[in-house]
Amino acid sequence: MFPDKFEYYAPKSIEEAAEFLNGHEDAKVLAGGQSLIPLLKLRFTSVPQLVDIGRIKGMDGILFQGKTLEIAAMARTADIGENQEIRKNFPILSEAAGLIADPLVRNMGTIGGDICHGDPANDFPAVMLALGAEFEVTSARGKRIIQAEDFFTDIFTTALNTGEILTKIKIEDNKSSGRYLKYTKYAGDFSILGIAVDLSMDGTKIRRAGIGLTNCGATALKARKAEEFLEGKEINDENTAKAADLLLKITDFVDDDNGSTKFKEKLLKYLFKKAVKGIGGVPK
The missing domain is CATH 3.30.465.10 (Uridine Diphospho-n-acetylenolpyruvylglucosamine Reductase; domain 3)
Known part of the structure; x- marks a missing residue:
């Protein structure tokens, strides 16, 4: 299938691209195209103008x-x-x-x-x-x-x-160490859910905790309550379990072909605990 017709524009600078977008409110920016191009080809979306910033020098450093x-x-x-x-x-x-x-x-x-x-x-x-x-x-x-x-x-x-x-x-650079874990049905597939955990340590205690969740709601989610709970605490099974419970309070799971809400909740807890153990509380 071919996309609807659109005007293609390839600016030579980011300023030129910004100026074009300023006069074309419905235009869409094209970066790598790995998400947008399939949507256009399948006609799930259409755009009047496409602004390709891939030719601009210095944008990939x-x-x-x-x-x-x-x-x-x-x-x-x-x-x-x-x-x-x-x-x-x-x-x-x-x-x-x-x-x-x-x-x-x-x-x-x-x-x-x-x-x-x-x-x-x-x-x-x-x-x-x-x-x-x-x-x-x-x-x-x-x-x-x-x-x-x-x-x-x-x-x-x-x-x-x-x-x-x-x-x-x-x-x-917070002198941290982190893990990103995801669960998929097939290799290379989108995440059924995933979790990013990044910890900065002061000795055996967590100085800073950063936690982000993939596909656990309408957007990527920042687990602020769990982060605040972990900060100042040691990594042990009890603290990890309590933090895992706090993660569930911000999720918005639904039953679907990828699994039930209960399955996803158990999976998220499992991945979180695995991520924390993978970090091991050891600063780089």
Whole structure:
């Protein structure tokens, strides 16, 4: 099947792209295209104009600025997963990248596209929530910063205003260690559910906890109550079990072909406990 007709625009700079979007409110930004192109081909959606930012130079960089990791929005998933500095300093991000879909999608898909698509089953959003990332967005009016926990507002909906483009992701190095675990029916499939857990330690106690949930509601979810409960506590079975119970208070599971609500609740608890044990409370 072929998509409806649309006007194709390939700007040479992010400023040019932003200016075009400012005058075309219904235009859609094309990043890696791994989510948008199938939707267009199947005619699940249509757009009057498509703005391809993939040709803009400098939009795919991965850079460490002191204690801050800066990832340009067009950085490919495969490059994130294979970057040695990310593997060393942000293992949770590297692990999540390696679990996304298949090699073809990872080689073409971008972190910005994954985040901005707003699909609750996508993997990077939960990791962004766990890491406390912030997003730099650009428009004809200038730049602004959106915190990850404020970015995901509803299913397939984000806090981006009309004409805004996600240009950069910034993540502070909290000397943490983390895991991203997901459960799927088939290899390379979307998550039935997943969890990102990132812990910073002071000796045997948790100094900072970051937890993000995949496909547990209409958006990626930040488990604020569970994070606050864990901070200042030691990692043991009792504290982990209590934190797991707090996770369930923010989920919005439904019975479907992927399993019952009770099954998903048990699965989420299992993955959380496995993630925490996988981290082991050992700072890098």
